[in-house]
Amino acid sequence: MDNQELYQKIDEIIRAHDDDKPIVAILQDIQEEYRYLPREAFDYLSKKLGVSLAKIYSIATFYENFSLSPKGKYVIKICDGTACHVRKSIPILEALRKELGLSSEKSTTDDLMYTVETVSCLGACGLAPVLTVNDKVHPAMTPEKAIELLSELK
Amino acid sequence: MVIENRASMQKSRAAFLEQIDNQTKKIYVCGGTGCVAGGSMEIYERLKQLIEEKGVKCQVKLEKEEQGDHVGLKKSGCHGFCEMGPLLRIEPAKLLYLKVSIDDCEEIVEKSILGDEVIERLIYSRDDITYSVQEEIPFYKNQTRIVLEDCGQIDAESIEEYIAYGGYSSLEKCLFDITPDDIVKTISDSNLRGRGGGGFPAGRKWSQVKAQKDPEKYVVCNGDEGDPGAFMDRSIMEGDPHKMLEGMMIAGYASGAKEGYIYVRAEYPLAVQRLENAIADCHRYGLLGKNILGTDFEFDIYIVKGAGAFVCGEGSALTTSIEGDRGMPRVKPPRTVEHGLFGKPTLLNNVETFANVPIIIEKGADWYKTIGPVKSPGTKAFALTGNIVNTGLIEVPMGTTLRHIIFDVGGGVRGGKKFKAVQIGGPSGACLTEEHLDLPLDFDSLKKAGAMIGSGGLVVMDEDTCMVEVARFFMNFTQNESCGKCVPCREGTRRMLEILEKIVDGRGEMSDLDMLEELADTITSTALCGLGKTAANPVVSTLKYFRDEYEEHIRDKRCRTKTCQALKQIYIEKYHCKGCSLCSKVCPVGAISGKIKEAFEIDQSKCIKCGACLSSCKFKAIKEA
Numbered sequence: 001m002d003n004q005e006l007y008q009k010i011d012e013i014i015r016a017h018d019d020d021k022p023i024v025a026i027l028q029d030i031q032e033e034y035r036y037l038p039r040e041a042f043d044y045l046s047k048k049l050g051v052s053l054a055k056i057y058s059i060a061t062f063y064e065n066f067s068l069s070p071k072g073k074y075v076i077k078i079c080d081g082t083a084c085h086v087r088k089s090i091p092i093l094e095a096l097r098k099e100l101g102l103s104s105e106k107s108t109t110d111d112l113m114y115t116v117e118t119v120s121c122l123g124a125c126g127l128a129p130v131l132t133v134n135d136k137v138h139p140a141m142t143p144e145k146a147i148e149l150l151s152e153l154k
Numbered sequence: 155m156v157i158e159n160r161a162s163m164q165k166s167r168a169a170f171l172e173q174i175d176n177q178t179k180k181i182y183v184c185g186g187t188g189c190v191a192g193g194s195m196e197i198y199e200r201l202k203q204l205i206e207e208k209g210v211k212c213q214v215k216l217e218k219e220e221q222g223d224h225v226g227l228k229k230s231g232c233h234g235f236c237e238m239g240p241l242l243r244i245e246p247a248k249l250l251y252l253k254v255s256i257d258d259c260e261e262i263v264e265k266s267i268l269g270d271e272v273i274e275r276l277i278y279s280r281d282d283i284t285y286s287v288q289e290e291i292p293f294y295k296n297q298t299r300i301v302l303e304d305c306g307q308i309d310a311e312s313i314e315e316y317i318a319y320g321g322y323s324s325l326e327k328c329l330f331d332i333t334p335d336d337i338v339k340t341i342s343d344s345n346l347r348g349r350g351g352g353g354f355p356a357g358r359k360w361s362q363v364k365a366q367k368d369p370e371k372y373v374v375c376n377g378d379e380g381d382p383g384a385f386m387d388r389s390i391m392e393g394d395p396h397k398m399l400e401g402m403m404i405a406g407y408a409s410g411a412k413e414g415y416i417y418v419r420a421e422y423p424l425a426v427q428r429l430e431n432a433i434a435d436c437h438r439y440g441l442l443g444k445n446i447l448g449t450d451f452e453f454d455i456y457i458v459k460g461a462g463a464f465v466c467g468e469g470s471a472l473t474t475s476i477e478g479d480r481g482m483p484r485v486k487p488p489r490t491v492e493h494g495l496f497g498k499p500t501l502l503n504n505v506e507t508f509a510n511v512p513i514i515i516e517k518g519a520d521w522y523k524t525i526g527p528v529k530s531p532g533t534k535a536f537a538l539t540g541n542i543v544n545t546g547l548i549e550v551p552m553g554t555t556l557r558h559i560i561f562d563v564g565g566g567v568r569g570g571k572k573f574k575a576v577q578i579g580g581p582s583g584a585c586l587t588e589e590h591l592d593l594p595l596d597f598d599s600l601k602k603a604g605a606m607i608g609s610g611g612l613v614v615m616d617e618d619t620c621m622v623e624v625a626r627f628f629m630n631f632t633q634n635e636s637c638g639k640c641v642p643c644r645e646g647t648r649r650m651l652e653i654l655e656k657i658v659d660g661r662g663e664m665s666d667l668d669m670l671e672e673l674a675d676t677i678t679s680t681a682l683c684g685l686g687k688t689a690a691n692p693v694v695s696t697l698k699y700f701r702d703e704y705e706e707h708i709r710d711k712r713c714r715t716k717t718c719q720a721l722k723q724i725y726i727e728k729y730h731c732k733g734c735s736l737c738s739k740v741c742p743v744g745a746i747s748g749k750i751k752e753a754f755e756i757d758q759s760k761c762i763k764c765g766a767c768l769s770s771c772k773f774k775a776i777k778e779a
Contacts, residue, residue, distance in 0.1 A: 064462030126236025
């Protein structure tokens with residue numbers, strides 16, 4: 001990645017926050033831009049905000065939504081909230097992982113096309129089980145429908 | 155545009171209402187997360203296009219006045235009947251159309267919008283009775299909708315509609331007719347209790363914050379609805395955001411705070427967007443900012459998005475997270491009312507609590523106490539999910555029985571299965587069984603039964619649900635979400651999870667059950683925050699009511715619901731097997747053997763229970779037990 005471009009983007013994001021330095025919100029914006037938090041962003045942010053690297057790292061690793069490794073073009077989140085769980089969401093997760101050659105340790109395909117992960121409750125329990133592809137909710141899923149969905153994405 | 159005083163507020167209200175009254179038909183397309191996922195926004199656009207093609211004017215915003223015949227097209231909040239979405243309501247007939255698809259739009263416009271016909275196939279029917287009027291449907295008829303009254307019957311993106319239907323009149327009353335002391339007294343007298351889970355009296359909190367000497371105070375709204383299986387607060391934020399904002403403003407005025415923060419889960423993008431719109435609209439009309447309605451009152455509200463940490467639903471963790479740090483709870487006292495956000499006195503309530511406030515101010519404490527038990531009055535919104543016929547969002551008076559909720563409102567268990575348990579209160583809550591069906595749901599009765607209302611998620615489970623697996627599921631969740639600050643929660647939940655995993659894997663020992671109870675006891679009495687203290691609840695309650703299932707898993711290595719993979723037995727029914735050998739070919743571990751045209755057999759010591767043979771057999775000779 002071109003670091004200069006990254007730094008410029010970070011400057012923009014910090015400015016948009018009126019120099020208030022809300023670290024969580026800044027990290028959220030960086031992640032929205034790059035779909036993950038690049039390693040280089042930490043050093044730069046630390047210098048720019050005058051906050052220790054450890055502190056920023058501790059915040060980034062605390063919250064579930066932050067990712068330190070690049071994610072796929074399509075981020076598929078299978079809801080494993082209670083309602084989806086009792087309506088059998090795990091077989092969907094397993095089917096997708098099997099299809100894409102992923103596992104609980106390896107959540108992103110090597111070609112950076114797909115990331116498969118679970119999320120605890122999207123609040124769309126009425127439509128359980130659900131999954132989201134880049135935040136679009138797909139209701140009433142089954143393992144078969146999920147595989148079908150994959151082929152639509154390709 | 156700024157409304158400068160009370161008189162012009164009332165004038166605007168009348169003007170907006172007149173505009174709504176001038177709409178010959180009002181069409182509400184459900185814009186809740188559920189229906190949007192089902193394609194309701196495409197339906198909205200299609201209806202708009204079709205109506206205009208017919209030469210009828212379609213009013214989508216009240217800002218611009220329309221003359222002559224025109225219909226109003228609105229994006230409403232969640233109707234609650236998510237199972238049947240996408241939903242469409244047409245007034246004045248109060249029609250509710252279910253499972254509307256884009257192909258139905260033309261017929262709907264033709265018959266029900268331009269004409270007055272009812273399209274039979276789109277209305278609800280049950281036991282051979284059809285219900286065209288929304289309020290007659292048993293799912294709605296058996297509810298008491300007060301907080302959610304407008305959800306689904308008002309344009310969620312229009313401050314004008316909210317004002318027209320009497321919105322912000324409670325704020326008006328507070329600013330002009332009564333004093334901050336009166337407000338706090340009304341809230342105290344109403345016995346309103348916090349809807350976030352604990353049921354702490356809101357009035358006491360309000361008066362404590364009001365009594366603080368520090369001139370800088372904050373109002374914080376907890377919209378971090380992290381309990382899996384709960385979406386009441388999301389629906390309020392999406393469907394009627396102004397009600398909650400009005401509640402926050404009143405809290406600000408009463409307590410002397412000038413700023414409010416709403417902490418919303420990042421998983422709720424639509425709620426964030428609706429709230430942002432609503433706040434911008436308030437600024438436009440001068441309902442937020444300086445000199446609100448021409449008075450000295452000054453108030454502003456900011457939105458903070460969470461980043462995915464369940465523990466941030468805890469008060470002190472939430473305020474720390476707003477400050478931009480790791481959201482971890484701290485030791486109390488000092489309590490949030492003295493030392494909250496930025497170290498200042500903070501009035502922290504959840505979404506539903508704030509949404510109750512304008513209603514109580516408008517109708518009075520005495521009226522409020524007539525609903526539900528006097529000690530925990532009012533209504534409660536529940537998210538009804540799991541193995542139930544009518545999943546969705548409901549609101550009933552406090553003290554309603556589970557039986558009424560599950561069978562009358564919810565329509566019973568799906569697929570004619572037998573009711574087994576209901577999980578209430580999320581990961582901090584407990585499982586209740588058939589013997590609790592007549593238990594009144596309010597803060598005190600549930601506490602006696604060892605459960606809690608929590609934020610209000612009700613997950614119904616049928617006979618096919620393995621309770622040990624459910625306990626493992628919740629422990630897995632809590633363990634994942636434990637912030638790691640205190641040892642009992644960090645280490646204790648991990649140990650409990652390990653034991654539960656062992657049991658569902660068929661490696662459990664009887665002594666594990668004692669260890670689970672001991673760990674639960676330690677965590678409950680020594681964890682730092684409320685979430686830690688209640689982390690063991692799902693295990694404790696399932697152990698109490700379903701101990702036999704645990705014992706079966708351990709002693710008989712059997713899962714009666716066939717949920718636990720490792721305890722499954724796959725075998726070949728001798729008489730059905732034709733000896734085709736197909737199963738032995740698909741078996742990945744070579745566990746199946748036999749002679750062609752004779753019955754095959756599975757070597758249980760090699761079988762990994764993958765189920766590949768099950769789907770391969772053309773004669774259905776392979777069975778699971």
